[in-house]
Each structure stands twice: as structure tokens, then as C-alpha cells.
Amino acid sequence: MTKQNDQNSVGLVEPQRYRFDEPLILRSGKALPAYELVVETYGELNADRSNAVLICHALSGDHHAAGYHSEDDRKPGWWDTCIGPGKAIDTDLFHVVCLNNLGGCGGSTGPVSINPDTGKHYGPDFPIITVRDWVNSQVRLMDRLGIEKWAAVIGGSLGGMQVLRWAISYPERLHHAVAIAAAPKLSAQNIAFNEVARQSITNDPDFHDGHYLEHGVHPKHGLMLARMVGHITYLSDSAMRAKFGKAVEGLQGQQGNFGRDLRTGSLSFGFNVDFEVESYLRYQGEQFSEKFDANTYLLMTKALDYFDPSVDYEGDLSRAFAKSDCKFLLVSFSTDWRFPPDRSRELVDQLLRAGKQVSYLEIEADQGHDAFLLPIPRYVNALSAYLGNAHRELCGDAT
Amino acid sequence: MRPDQEIIQHWIEPGSRVLDLGCGDGALLAYLQREKGVHAVGLEIDPSNIERCLAAGVAVIEQNLNQGLSNFETGSFDTVLLAQTLQALDNPAELVQEMLRIGKKGIVTFPNFGNWRSRLDLLLRGRMPVSEFMPHQWYDTPNIHFCTVRDFDVLCRDGNIDVLARTVVNSRHEGSWAMKAWPNFLGEVAIYHLTRH
Numbered sequence: 379m380t381k382q383n384d385q386n387s388v389g390l391v392e393p394q395r396y397r398f399d400e401p402l403i404l405r406s407g408k409a410l411p412a413y414e415l416v417v418e419t420y421g422e423l424n425a426d427r428s429n430a431v432l433i434c435h436a437l438s439g440d441h442h443a444a445g446y447h448s449e450d451d452r453k454p455g456w457w458d459t460c461i462g463p464g465k466a467i468d469t470d471l472f473h474v475v476c477l478n479n480l481g482g483c484g485g486s487t488g489p490v491s492i493n494p495d496t497g498k499h500y501g502p503d504f505p506i507i508t509v510r511d512w513v514n515s516q517v518r519l520m521d522r523l524g525i526e527k528w529a530a531v532i533g534g535s536l537g538g539m540q541v542l543r544w545a546i547s548y549p550e551r552l553h554h555a556v557a558i559a560a561a562p563k564l565s566a567q568n569i570a571f572n573e574v575a576r577q578s579i580t581n582d583p584d585f586h587d588g589h590y591l592e593h594g595v596h597p598k599h600g601l602m603l604a605r606m607v608g609h610i611t612y613l614s615d616s617a618m619r620a621k622f623g624k625a626v627e628g629l630q631g632q633q634g635n636f637g638r639d640l641r642t643g644s645l646s647f648g649f650n651v652d653f654e655v656e657s658y659l660r661y662q663g664e665q666f667s668e669k670f671d672a673n674t675y676l677l678m679t680k681a682l683d684y685f686d687p688s689v690d691y692e693g694d695l696s697r698a699f700a701k702s703d704c705k706f707l708l709v710s711f712s713t714d715w716r717f718p719p720d721r722s723r724e725l726v727d728q729l730l731r732a733g734k735q736v737s738y739l740e741i742e743a744d745q746g747h748d749a750f751l752l753p754i755p756r757y758v759n760a761l762s763a764y765l766g767n768a769h770r771e772l773c774g775d776a777t
Numbered sequence: 778m779r780p781d782q783e784i785i786q787h788w789i790e791p792g793s794r795v796l797d798l799g800c801g802d803g804a805l806l807a808y809l810q811r812e813k814g815v816h817a818v819g820l821e822i823d824p825s826n827i828e829r830c831l832a833a834g835v836a837v838i839e840q841n842l843n844q845g846l847s848n849f850e851t852g853s854f855d856t857v858l859l860a861q862t863l864q865a866l867d868n869p870a871e872l873v874q875e876m877l878r879i880g881k882k883g884i885v886t887f888p889n890f891g892n893w894r895s896r897l898d899l900l901l902r903g904r905m906p907v908s909e910f911m912p913h914q915w916y917d918t919p920n921i922h923f924c925t926v927r928d929f930d931v932l933c934r935d936g937n938i939d940v941l942a943r944t945v946v947n948s949r950h951e952g953s954w955a956m957k958a959w960p961n962f963l964g965e966v967a968i969y970h971l972t973r974h
Contacts, residue, residue: 731850733816736838759828763829763832767831771834
């Protein structure tokens with residue numbers, strides 16, 4: 379079967395490019411005079427434009443959330459498990475919009491774009507973008523697309539933080555806020571991991587103070603290390619045990635394996651790869667460093683670190699939500715130690731204090747933070763049930 | 778709608794804020810949202826019930842009642858419901874007090890263990906009662922704190938709780954003059970409307 383005809387997929391998709399010439403004033407005080415956003419959409423927009431859904435991506439995501447760009451693509455978009463005909467975010471019901479955020483490296487204006495003032499890549503001169511700035515740019519996209527109010531804004535992790543910002547800053551422009559594996563702000567531990575990632579990038583000899591593109595190189599090793607550290611925080615201990623503890627070989631007995639399969643069956647007594655997990659992390663890091671931009675990675679981690687909507691309300695998050703008019707669905711995963719269930723419950727409690735309509739699910743899952751991207755039945759079915767009801771309420775029974 | 782829910786809904790003011798502890802599939806809250814325009818939130822731990830709530834458009838929070846309700850602010854709801862859940866709690870007395878901290882009023886329903894059938898089961902058959910409202914065997918029941926109408930009256934008196942209304946029904950939802958006269962003997966389901974003294 380061709381990808382074009384796959385019944386479970388949105389099939390072949392083509393990104394669209396939108397240009398915005400009105401300057402965007404950023405939270406830092408700087409301005410982007412003009413910018414472009416790369417966008418994909420799936421499913422038909424209905425006549426009264428009431429079925430549009432915005433998907434916000436996380437740290438390493440982009441506009442390509444579902445389907446394939448060509449028949450030769452090995453992998454579909456990053457959230458294809460949830461977006462498509464008959465899936466939880468059902469493209470038979472909803473018009474799904476996903477964009478590459480500003481500062482990204484998927485085609486929207488970011489550090490790899492050419493700065494019109496200099497004729498060179500922005501590189502490290504690209505301004506720091508915050509979650510608030512992203513949402514402001516997403517509102518302009520929404521206006522351009524002729525959508526008055528999203529049926530839902532949906533995102534996981536850093537995407538979930540954009541969802542929360544939508545509910546706070548633009549209460550009249552969304553009906554439902556779905557924030558998955560999110561947090562009200564980063565913990566010191568979260569920021570510490572981000573700092574290790576940043577240090578590994580900026581200390582790479584090929585970094586050249588961020589001007590690596592001008593030198594025809596990129597800080598591959600630093601980016602690889604950053605991704606390896608990040609990847610550890612996305613997985614849980616149990617997920618690693620499951621992944622690397624199946625085959626028991628060599629010196630380890632089954633009882634004491636702890637998910638540390640030897641790669642070759644014997645120890646090297648050197649500093650080479652001995653265990654499967656090492657080789658896996660190196661592979662993940664290498665793959666990532668080939669396709670991702672280091673300045674974008676730095677920028678995304680700063681956007682995470684700076685997120686804290688309570689700062690405008692003397693630290694009282696419930697007041698931040700006071701004007702929110704949407705219904706909320708929050709989901710967390712039991713083994714997520716990056717943004718654990720407690721962080722989502724903090725959000726639930728503040729939303730309750732603000733008197734908001736909030737639903738909350740804590741999903742038993744072994745996969746850690748990454749669970750939000752995986753087809754875990756209880757999670758996917760709940761999302762489907764919630765959005766199915768939202769569609770009935772907002773769009774009537776007819777599709 | 779369950780018989781106890783049919784009676785409960787008359788005690789809910791239109792447009793009020795309702796918290797349902799152990800809201801099940803959300804049928805009562807969905808009804809109250811639709812017919813009375815209440816602002817409803819349910820707490821539930823059963824995954825399939827939670828999914829049914831979401832499908833019915835009922836706001837539901839996955840939260841175990843046995844871990845307390847300290848995340849809810851004092852006076853943040855008009856009515857807090859506890860329907861057919863009292864007997865399954867670790868600490869029912871404490872939770873009833875918490876209900877009346879969070880809500881201006883509370884509604885509690887429970888299977889009346891003082892019903893004549895229960896008494897007869899024990900007296901004649903020498904067996905723990907099993908009925909439509911208490912369908913479990915003693916070894917697999919989630920119901921660990923059974924009480925009678927008179928037991929609950931004592932709990933209210935000792936806990937400074939005023940009983941605004943008390944009614945009992947049978948499993949077919951019928952009340953009668955006889956049940957009014959001998960609630961603890963004839964009533965199968967007890968329904969209390971409570972407030973803090």
C-alpha cells in the first residue's frame with residue numbers, strides 16, 4: 379500500500395510557508411521585523427471554521443506532526459500515533475494545524491535563516507524567544523488562516539506550556555486547552571540538565587561562539603552530548619531496563635542485570651562501548667546532531683527555563699488563570715521524572731483554585747516523559763473521548 | 778439514574794458549584810450540567826469511569842479520596858456529594874468533615890446495613906448480607922465501613938453536623954409511610970443532606 383492510500387494516515391502532506399511583515403515585539407524587548415512560519419494542516423476546515431485544532435510542538439519537534447512528505451519517507455511526522463483519520467486527534471473531525479515555532483530549524487525563521495540586515499545566518503544573534511512570543515506569533519498565524527477560535531490547543535511537554543500560555547493570554551480564542559506531561563515551570567533540576575546540554579554545545583571547538591555556519595562546520599559532538607543527556611531524562615529507569623535488559627549475556631546473571639545488556643558478550647577493559655545503552659545513546663545523539671541546529675537547541679532550552687506564567691502575578695499561578703475561559707485536560711505519566719505527575723497536579727490545584735473546569739488523568743506507563751508520544755491505550759482513548767465530546771459540543775453531530 | 782441520584786438532584790440549586798466524590802461514569806453530573814447549569818467537577822479513580830466522564834463532557838479529576846482533599850479550598854463549592862462511596866473509604870468520618878469544609882452543604886448516600894434484610898441474613902442465615910445495593914461477598918467487597926442509619930445519625934451528632942434532611946428508599950426507589958416511620962429497619966439506601974452546625 380502506498381503512503382498516499384494508507385487509511386490510518388493523513389498520507390502525503392506538503393508544508394505551507396506564511397510570511398509576516400509586521401514586527402513582532404519579543405518579551406526580551408527586542409523585535410523581529412519580519413518572519414516566516416512553516417505550517418502543515420491535516421483534515422478539512424468546516425464551513426463555520428469551528429473545528430480547527432492547534433498542535434504545539436516540544437523541544438525537538440517541528441511542523442511535521444503527521445503523515446509523510448514523500449513515498450520514500452521511513453518515518454511519519456512526530457505525533458502520527460495521535461493525529462490521523464480515526465485517531466485520537468481525528469482528522470475526519472478536526473482541521474489540525476501544526477507549525478514550526480520561531481527560532482526552530484524546521485524552516486520557520488530561526489538561527490539558520492539569513493538575517494536581512496547582514497546577509498548572513500542569524501546564528502547566535504537570533505533573539506531569545508519565549509513561550510509567550512511563540513503564542514503571540516501563533517495568534518497571527520491563526521488570524522491569517524481565518525480562524526476565530528480554536529476548538530482546542532494541544533501540546534505535550536514544552537508544547538503543553540504553550541497551551542497554558544494560550545489559556546492565560548488569549549482566553550477568548552480557544553475552547554479547550556489540552557496540556558500533556560507539562561509543568562507550571564521548570565524545577566532547578568530541569569534547568570540543571572538544560573545547562574549541562576548548553577555547556578556541552580558551547581564548549582565544542584566547532585561552536586565558534588555560535589557562528590559555526592560561517593565556518594562551514596557545526597558543533598556535532600556538543601549537540602550529540604546535549605541530546606544524550608536530554609534523552610536520559612526522557613526515558614524512565616524502567617523503560618531503560620525493558621529496552622536493554624531483554625537478552626542476558628556474558629558476565630551478568632539475570633537477577634542482577636538491571637537492564638545493562640553487554641554489547642558483545644564480554645567486557646572490553648577499555649573505554650569503548652561495553653553496554654547496549656551506551657551504543658544506543660551514542661546512536662540517538664549522532665542521529666539528532668546530523669539534523670538539528672545547535673543554536674536552536676540552545677534557544678529552546680532557554681524558552682523552557684524562562685517559562686513561568688506566575689511571574690506576572692506575584693508567583694500566584696491561580697491568578698494567572700483567572701481570565702481563562704476554556705476547559706482544561708491535563709495528563710501525566712507515572713514514570714515521567716522530567717515533568718512528573720506532581721507537576722501536573724500542581725497545575726490542577728491552581729486551576730481548581732481559579733475555579734476552572736479541569737480534567738486530569740495520571741496514566742500508568744513505563745516509558746517516562748516520552749510516553750506522551752506513544753500509543754498507550756488508556757491515554758489515547760481518553761484523549762479521543764475528550765476531543766470527541768468537544769467536537770459534538772462545538773460542531774454538532776455532522777462532520 | 779440511580780434511585781439515590783433522583784432524590785439528590787432535587788437538592789442541587791441551579792447554577793451552583795458541585796463537587797462529586799466518586800462520580801462514577803458522570804451520569805449525575807452530566808444531568809446536573811445539562812438540566813441545572815451547574816459548574817460540576819467529579820473525582821474518580823476507575824479508568825473506564827474516567828473515560829466515560831470525558832466522553833460525556835464531565836470534568837473529572839483522577840484523585841484517590843483516601844489520600845485526602847487538602848487540595849480543595851475551604852468553601853469552594855456549594856454542594857459536595859458522596860454517593861454510595863462512604864462505606865468504601867479508609868476514614869469516612871474525616872472525609873465527611875472535609876466535605877463540609879469544602880462545601881457549604883454535603884449530600885451523603887449509603888447502603889443501610891440496618892435494613893431488615895441485612896438483619897435477617899445475619900440472624901437466620903448466619904451470612905453477611907448480599908443484595909442489589911451490596912452485591913459483593915465479604916471477601917471481595919470494596920466496602921470496608923458499613924453503617925446503619927442510626928450509626929450515621931450518631932456520627933453527625935458527634936461531629937457537629939446538622940442533618941437538613943434525611944430520607945430512605947428501597948432498591949426500586951420507593952419511599953413509603955412505613956419507611957418514614959422505621960427508616961433504619963425498612964430503608965435500603967439512606968440519603969442525607971448535611972451542613973456544618
